[in-house]
Amino acid sequence: MTVLATWAEIRSLYRRCQPGVFKASFTHGGLRMVWPSWVLTLAVGILLVGTWFNSQSPLQGLAAMAGALLALFGMLLARERYCAWYYRDIYARETLNRYGFLRREELLRYVLFRNALVERGFNAASIQELARIAEIAGPPPQERWVSQNLVIVMLVSAIVSLSTDVIKLTDTWIAGKGIVFVLALATVTYVVLALLDGIRSNQHRDRVIGRCLERAALDIARTQAAHRAPLASVENATTQ
Template identity: 80%
Template sequence: MTLIATWAEIRSLYRECHPSVFKASFVRGGLRMVWPSWGLTLAVGVLLVSTWFNGQSPLQGLAALAGTTLALFGMVLARERYCAWHFRDIYARETLHRYSFLRREELLRYALFRDALLARGLGAADIDELARIAELAGQPAQERWISQNLVIVMLVSAIVSLSTDVIKLTDTWIAGKGVVFVFALALVTYLICSVLDGLRSNQHRDRVIQRHLERAALDIARHPEAMKGHT
């Protein structure tokens, strides 16, 4: 198999090792495990509906935005709670509870990726060679994006300022329903960030895969017998 084909297979395997538990956190594990996901989803829905029908207060929009932000943060914590239960064997084996919850998913994905490599019968030398392939096949560093140009930033700032003045003159804003624009802007921002993150994260993901391969090779080389029981 050529270097490029091998690299494509490695990336595909890494994607398969993503701990997808979003749907499961709503339907599996009994009431004790699923109530945070359902409760937070319901809270966000009630908050949005109440804001839509009672948006007269100028602080209502800020309160709704703050409440939604807290609820989304709560969903992140609920997802981490479910991961700790669903992958409790890996959490115990890798002592993931000792790390901050912001790093646990990355380390969990590493453990799943390493176990998948072991399940394919790969040894430390094989994985070390894959790490070398990842280094050679990954994309080189990109040049600075045009959006970081000072002139572009100034023009975008001017457009934002003018757009704000136009929005404040609309009937919706005058009627006290300006929260509609806030949520619309938040949605557009989320979509744009998702697209940009998808475009710019490839290089970072390649480096992460390379690092995971290096970790796996070292883990297996140091503890070959213990690693055999993980597959």
């Protein structure tokens, strides 16, 4: 398998190792485990209905925002609580409770990824090779964007200033409908930010996968060394 094909397979495997507990948190574990998910869902529903029927209140928007933030935080806590129960063996073996709340799911995903690699027969040496593939499969980092050049920045600033003056002379702007240009600019800004964020997210995920491969290679090597040590002691005792 080529480098690019191997890297595509590893990325796909990492995506499939996302802890899938959303549906299970509503249906598995009994009432003791599923009640937070149902209560939070009901609370969000009541909040939305209340906002819809009382949208004229000046404080309703602020209350809805505060309620939504609290509900989001509650959902994160409920998800973490359910993950700690659903994957309790992994949490106990890897001592994930000693890590920060926001890192536990990331570390849990790493453990699932490492276990998936082991199930497919990868050893420490082969995983180390995969880590090397993760380094060279992506494009090299770009040191500096052309748009960051001082001359380009000055030219773009001049174009923006002149464009603003031209827009202010249009019939649409004079008629008091300049919001059209503002909305158009806001839409373009949102699209550009979404694209750049997607690119940065993909690059960050690739670096995370590379780091996970390095961890997995070290973990498996240490586990194999720990298993070989008692066997060596037994063999020495037998020969003596």
